[in-house]
Amino acid sequence: MGVTGNKIVFIEDADNSDSVLEHHGIDKSTVRHLKNGQFFTPGFIDTHTHAPQYAMLGTALDKELCDWLSWYTFPTEAKFADPEFAAHIYNKAVGRLLNNGTTTVSYFGTTHLKACQILCDIIESKGQRAYVGKVNMDTNCPEYYRELTENSVEDTKRFIDSVLDRKNPLLTPVITPRFAGTCSRELLQKLGQLAQETQLPIQTHISECTTECAWVKDLFPETQNYADVYDKHNLLTPKTILAHGVYLTEAELNLIKKRKCALSHCANSNASIRSGILDVRELLNRGIKVGLGTDMSAGYSPSVLDAMRSSLLVSNVLTVRQPQGYQWLPYKEAFKLSTLGGATAMGLDDVIGNFQVGKDFDALLIDCDVTHSPFDTYPWDTMEDLVQKFIYQGDDRNITEVYVSGRRVK
Known part of the structure; x- marks a missing residue:
């Protein structure tokens, strides 16, 4: 594979390397040869996450959705009115996601204009590709975290x-009504x-949980x-990404397909808060x-590797109760959802998602034999x-280099 600047310019069989290099005018001394146990993958794409909730990651999972929001999430997000607090958490969150190989992500911020701008500053400084949304909500939420409708729109x-x-x-604003119940x-109407x-x-x-569906x-x-x-x-x-969609009806699925919307599958979150x-x-x-x-x-891991594993596990569990012939999610398809599937959901599949000539070089160098690797390899x-x-056992230790649009960011 040849990369010039930020673009993939060719993909050729290594057996013909000399003629390929000559054809493209590339000096042999600039060619990088991977070691045994190393390979490149496209960068991981996270189509739904909440940057401010990194502050409570791995805690507060004893409530179901509506109570979880009231008891933990809204109080945590309200703290982002403090720019210093926002900068501290967002610096850690974006760094952690990049370290885990997430080259592209669709972030929910908070209702705070300044904090969302700080999030953009940090994303930009670290070189990640991202959608960033200032959250909108003006009803059915605590007074301390409620926006006036006009202020929400103007901000x-x-x-x-x-x-x-x-x-x-690399940076795109995304319109972000939190969900129908809080708008x-x-x-x-004004956001539409x-x-x-x-x-x-x-x-x-x-349609994340039954209580929410009934409430809406x-x-x-x-x-x-x-x-x-x-x-x-x-x-x-x-251009709409809908997170969860667990309880969508036949009519809703047909409407979403007709409108060409995308769904973000959040298997860990769906299970973690039941x-x-x-x-x-x-x-x-x-389709x-x-x-x-x-x-x-609500999902306790910031890693797309975990999102793949959770999706595979949930699919396997579902298969047990399905009629014979039901097709579970194989690992290759889960990997595709984490790369090209995510790019397609975000409307970026003409730019990223796989290694194709003309696309940006968003990539991860995986080393299966790195020191302290969480798994062992064998000659066979x-x-x-x-x-x-790597998919089932790997972690950030195996992700030794991360590239976004041709720039190394890890």
Whole structure:
């Protein structure tokens, strides 16, 4: 594989290396040869996570969703009104994700304009590719963390302008209503209008747990279902990422497919706070775009490797109760969801997601024989064996180099 600047310029068989190098005018001395046990993969893509919740990662999982938000999440996120606190946590969060090989991520921030701008500063300084959203919510949340509707919209516009003014192709603002239950009709309507005007991506939550679904139905009795709430406010578009989707009905799945939205599958989170189990095979069979999400901190790991493992485990468990012939999620497909699937969900599959000529070089160098590797290798291991061992047992120690758009960031 040849990389010039930030682009992949060729992929050729190594057996023809001399003629390939000559054809592309490349000096042999600049060629890098990988050792046994090493290989490159495309960078991991996290289609749904909460940057501020890194502060509570690995704790506070004793409640179900609605109580979890009230008891732990809203109080934690409210602390990000303090810029110094925000900078401290975000520096750790972005660094941890990059160290775990997450080259691209769709972040929820908080409602605080300044804190979200600080998050962008840190992402930019570390070289990650990201969507960043200033969270919107103006109802059904604690007074100390509630926005006025007009302020929410105006701060969102200011945030969008401040991100676009950076002219950084790796950084994109994303319109982020937290979820239907914490947004008034007026706020949803104005955010939908803003999305139409700006043509920016949208991210939100949908159908994560049964209590939430029932609550949203009561809040919006004039709509047919949860997905229809978003659709009536122009928030279902080909650029929309919907997190969870555990309890989507037939009508909702058809609507999401029709609107060309994507789903972020957050298997760890769904299990950790007992929300439910998503049948990702059903989504894939319907041709719905799917990526993987860590959803920290309801998901207790910030690693996309864990998102893959959780997805594989959940699929295996589901298979036990399915009729014969049901196709579980194999490791190759989970790996694809963590790379090209995520890129497709985020509308970036023409730029990243796999090693294809013309795409940006977002890549991880994996070393299966690194010192203190969490797994062992043997002379008889094939390359496929090594890839499987990395997926099922590897961690950040095996991810020795990380590249985003051709730049080494680890």
